[in-house]
Amino acid sequence: MTLPIYQSFINGQPLANQNGERFDVVNPATGQVIYQVEQADESVMQAAVASAQQGFKTWSAMTGLERGRILNRAAAMLREQNDALAEIEMRDTGKPWQEASVVDVVTGADSVEYFGGQASSIVGESQQIGPDFFYTRREPLGVCAGIGAWNYPLQIACWKSAPALACGNSMIFKPSEETPLGAIKLAEIYHAAGVPAGVFNVVQGDYRVGQMLTSDPAIAKVSFTGEAKTGRTVMADASRTLKSVTMELGGKSPLIIFDDTNLEQAVSAAMLGNFYTQGEICTNGTRVFVQRKIYDAFLAQLVKRTENNIIAGAPENPNTNFGALISAGHRDLVMKYIDSAKAEGARLLVGGSKLQPAGCENGYFVAPTVFADCTDDMTIVREEIFGPVMAVLPFDTEEEVVQRANNTEYGLAAGIFTADITRAHRVIHQLEAGICWINSFGASPAEMPVGGYKLSGLGRENGREALAHYTQTKSVYVGLAPLEAPF
Numbered sequence: 407m408t409l410p411i412y413q414s415f416i417n418g419q420p421l422a423n424q425n426g427e428r429f430d431v432v433n434p435a436t437g438q439v440i441y442q443v444e445q446a447d448e449s450v451m452q453a454a455v456a457s458a459q460q461g462f463k464t465w466s467a468m469t470g471l472e473r474g475r476i477l478n479r480a481a482a483m484l485r486e487q488n489d490a491l492a493e494i495e496m497r498d499t500g501k502p503w504q505e506a507s508v509v510d511v512v513t514g515a516d517s518v519e520y521f522g523g524q525a526s527s528i529v530g531e532s533q534q535i536g537p538d539f540f541y542t543r544r545e546p547l548g549v550c551a552g553i554g555a556w557n558y559p560l561q562i563a564c565w566k567s568a569p570a571l572a573c574g575n576s577m578i579f580k581p582s583e584e585t586p587l588g589a590i591k592l593a594e595i596y597h598a599a600g601v602p603a604g605v606f607n608v609v610q611g612d613y614r615v616g617q618m619l620t621s622d623p624a625i626a627k628v629s630f631t632g633e634a635k636t637g638r639t640v641m642a643d644a645s646r647t648l649k650s651v652t653m654e655l656g657g658k659s660p661l662i663i664f665d666d667t668n669l670e671q672a673v674s675a676a677m678l679g680n681f682y683t684q685g686e687i688c689t690n691g692t693r694v695f696v697q698r699k700i701y702d703a704f705l706a707q708l709v710k711r712t713e714n715n716i717i718a719g720a721p722e723n724p725n726t727n728f729g730a731l732i733s734a735g736h737r738d739l740v741m742k743y744i745d746s747a748k749a750e751g752a753r754l755l756v757g758g759s760k761l762q763p764a765g766c767e768n769g770y771f772v773a774p775t776v777f778a779d780c781t782d783d784m785t786i787v788r789e790e791i792f793g794p795v796m797a798v799l800p801f802d803t804e805e806e807v808v809q810r811a812n813n814t815e816y817g818l819a820a821g822i823f824t825a826d827i828t829r830a831h832r833v834i835h836q837l838e839a840g841i842c843w844i845n846s847f848g849a850s851p852a853e854m855p856v857g858g859y860k861l862s863g864l865g866r867e868n869g870r871e872a873l874a875h876y877t878q879t880k881s882v883y884v885g886l887a888p889l890e891a892p893f
Contacts, residue, residue: 410441414450414610415593417457418603423447429583434500434730435721437768443586445611451618454607458549458576459624461604466546466574470526473572477522480599484515491591495560498585500730501683502721514564517868520852521572528573528873537887544877546574547626547650551619554581555631556732557686560588565867566629567606573876576605580619583612584732623647634861652865652875654857656790657818659839660811661691661847664824665699672823673707675847676796681716681774684729685794689819689841689848693787694798695807701800705755705778712756716774719763730769731793737770740793744775747786752777782810804833812838817859821847
């Protein structure tokens with residue numbers, strides 16, 4: 407069977423490379439190659455930059471109202487094509503249809519719609535200074551680059567492009583080479599909705615394409631989602647031309663469960679924060695701190711529900727709620743973390759092995775895994791695993807758990823479950839994390855800024871705060887009084 411071949415999307419249409427290099431894309435649930443993509447070479451990159459520069463001139467000259475109207479059409483088209491786009495995400499990522507059909511496209515469309523509404527409200531300020539005055543303008547940066555991750559491909563492409571385009575910028579977007587198709591479909595939708603050619607280009611390929619983006623002096627900003635180690639490299643490359651950067655990086659987030667909480671809700675949060683999307687979510691609460699009084703009851707319910715309520719299998723099965731990891735290499739890395747936890751003395755309660763669901767025997771599945779009696783110095787407690795591995799740790803006092811929760815180089819997210827609302831706010835205000843939840847976990851609406859402290863990133867995505875990261879301030883002083891000079 408001949409495999410489909412996709413190319414980069416430049417200036418409103420597919421563009422072939424000149425060197426003929428391609429790479430395979432694999433369905434993680436089956437291990438089978440499902441299509442091929444052309445690696446963007448220098449000729450493609452030059453065309454992308456030239457196209458984005460021209461597109462920026464047209465797009466930035468439009469009013470915010472005009473841009474917002476087009477983005478709202480794109481959001482409507484994303485929703486109209488939800489099922490087809492969700493199927494692409496399911497096949498590319500290995501996540502269940504049950505998730506992709508109600509989260510991935512929906513949250514991306516929400517972001518495009520939200521920033522479409524913000525496009526006409528980007529304003530400066532003015533102030534009287536004696537007889538004179540000054541005013542400020544929020545102006546677009548120019549050509550921006552977005553570099554996406556593989557866990558939520560379409561959503562991330564929307565989260566980066568929507569505020570950039572709303573502010574009048576153009577964008578060159580590089581999806582992960584493991585999940586490249588959704589970005590092409592987004593580009594096609596933008597173009598069909600009326601976004602001018604060149605305003606949103608997609609360049610396909612591996613780290614070499616990312617390096618071309620971060621080093622090109624014509625690009626004003628880079629927005630990157632990925633692991634902290636790669637983020638450092640991207641930031642170093644961008645610094646050579648003083649690009650603005652937004653970094654949404656990794657995490658090792660605490661979920662703190664006090665003994666006065668609703669136990670069933672707390673277990674739900676722990677499972678959601680470790681097993682949704684097979685644990686491949688940067689904000690996951692993988693360090694679950696449980697107050698000692700309810701520690702045993704929490705573990706008992708957690709194990710029972712993990713064993714009975716999680717269904718791993720073919721992602722297209724509507725009953726499946728647990729899918730495959732992104733690749734064989736990543737599956738093996740997760741298994742190494744599990745082996746290290748066993749070796750370091752963590753108590754395995756459930757999981758801890760590879761899975762071979764019927765019909766997906768060659769897929770990259772790892773069973774949902776829970777380790778109890780973990781200590782802060784264990785590898786699985788210190789390092790981001792990005793897989794379905796939960797570490798449960800007992801604690802006694804509020805002061806103790808705050809200190810332990812903050813004892814990490816990351817600071818992306820944190821969650822608290824308690825019936826004491828005063829304590830909830832008191833504790834959450836002490837946690838060194840950029841995205842926090844009280845009696846909830848994981849929700850990231852388009853209206854709310856998201857981003858991390860410490861090694862978890864720089865800048866924010868979503869919310870009105872994102873508009874500041876895609877604009878620059880121009881101050882204009884207006885002299886009304888006669889100019890005085892000593893000459």
